[in-house]
Amino acid sequence: MxxxxxxxxxxxxxxxxxxxxxxxxxxxxxxxxxxxxxxxxxxxxxxxxxxxxxxxxxxxxxxxxxxxxxxxxxxxxxxxxxxxxxxxxxxxxxxxxxxxxxxxxxxxxxxxxxxxxxxxxxxxxxxxxxxxxxxxxxxxxxxxxxxxxxxxxxxxxxxxxxxxxxxxxxxxxxxxxxxxxxxxxxxxxxxxxxxxxxxxxxxxxxxxxxxxxxxxxxxxxxxxxxxxxxxxxxxxxxxxxxxxxxxxxxxxxxxxxxLDEGVENVYDRHEEVARQCRERGRDLGLEPFAESESLCSPTVTAFRTEGRAKEFQHRLETDHDIVVATGLGELADDVLRVGHMGYNADAERVERTMDALADVLD
Known part of the structure; x- marks a missing residue:
């Protein structure tokens, strides 16, 4: 951290x-x-x-x-x-x-x-x-x-x-x-x-x-x-x-x-952390927005929230000091986005975020 x-x-x-x-x-x-x-x-x-x-x-x-x-x-x-x-x-x-x-x-x-x-x-x-x-x-x-x-x-x-x-x-x-x-x-x-x-x-x-x-x-x-x-x-x-x-x-x-980490190693890290994020989300009853697994990005996961994205975003920040994003435009309240790119493609950071989201959803 x-x-x-x-x-x-x-x-x-x-x-x-x-x-x-x-x-x-x-x-x-x-x-x-x-x-x-x-x-x-x-x-x-x-x-x-x-x-x-x-x-x-x-x-x-x-x-x-x-x-x-x-x-x-x-x-x-x-x-x-x-x-x-x-x-x-x-x-x-x-x-x-x-x-x-x-x-x-x-x-x-x-x-x-x-x-x-x-x-x-x-x-x-x-x-x-x-x-x-x-x-x-x-x-x-x-x-x-x-x-x-x-x-x-x-x-x-x-x-x-x-x-x-x-x-x-x-x-x-x-x-x-x-x-x-x-x-x-x-x-x-x-x-x-x-x-x-x-x-x-x-x-x-x-x-x-x-x-x-x-x-x-x-x-x-x-x-x-x-x-x-x-x-x-x-x-x-x-x-x-x-x-x-x-x-x-x-x-x-x-x-x-x-470059010190190695480009291929960086790609592998993003894939693994993204998989971790999606699996935790599904365990919590949240489905990725993309229609298939092959379309899910390794850099950001967007979960469908059925009109509660802003509520979840607010509670994650106020109760857990974690800042995530909602969707944009017509999807502003229907999508909750977790960024796991670059420095944030980190298993510990994603785990903390998803633990907090589990608490919010409980």
Missing amino acids: DDRDELLMTPGPTAVPPDVREAMSRQLINPDVEAEFSSVYRGLLEKLATVYDTDDDVLVLSGEGMLGLEASVASLVEPGDEVLCLANGIFGEGFADFVEMHGGEAVVHDVPSDSGFDADEVADIVEDRDFAAATMVHCETPTGVLNDLDEVLATLQDAGVLTVVDAVSSLGGTPVPTDRIDVCLGASQKCLSSPPGLTTLSVSDRAWATVEETEQDTFYTSLAPWQDVELPEDEPPHLPYTHAISNLYALEASLDRL
């Missing part, structure tokens, strides 16, 4: 390990004028690429994870472009809002929020259509549904459609099929257990080519300024703006923790 009595078991922001908090308090170097920052940033990107398991370019932007969702759309979509938005939850639907905001035409393929996508249905949609891109979410955090995207991504790849995937709640906690994703989005405050404030991305060569061909109508939410970032050996880097250096220190410490 850390030095805080209250146990934060939300699916992001997660509890931040003490050594990561300590890293954030390190003496600053100036990323705009000190040559040392080039090597610091270069090393950070190399570690991040290992977690992404990609040879594509990786970027870190100053801004909470939502920045990545908008920046990817703003950078790839021009007015009049058709974009296929696969949606089985709030964040999948949210991509459509960004598409419309930047002048594109969103074609939304909705499926039930407790189910996944069918590659054959996607193939039918993209046949004889000229989509500029397709967007989707790997882990829909509000419902705890982990979408199996392998066949869907292969279908879109075969059709020549650029793919944008929100992996904010899965990156670093479970394998992400980055090799088939053109823009893969992550964030500091989920499975990486770093403070909120940074967006991470991997960007394929095909995506960069589209960025170059797309007229950019924004700066801060555009990827274009990051394409030609230089990190000289003995000079300061050439960045579009001053980076959030303290957040970068924290992210580097988080990546070090993950």
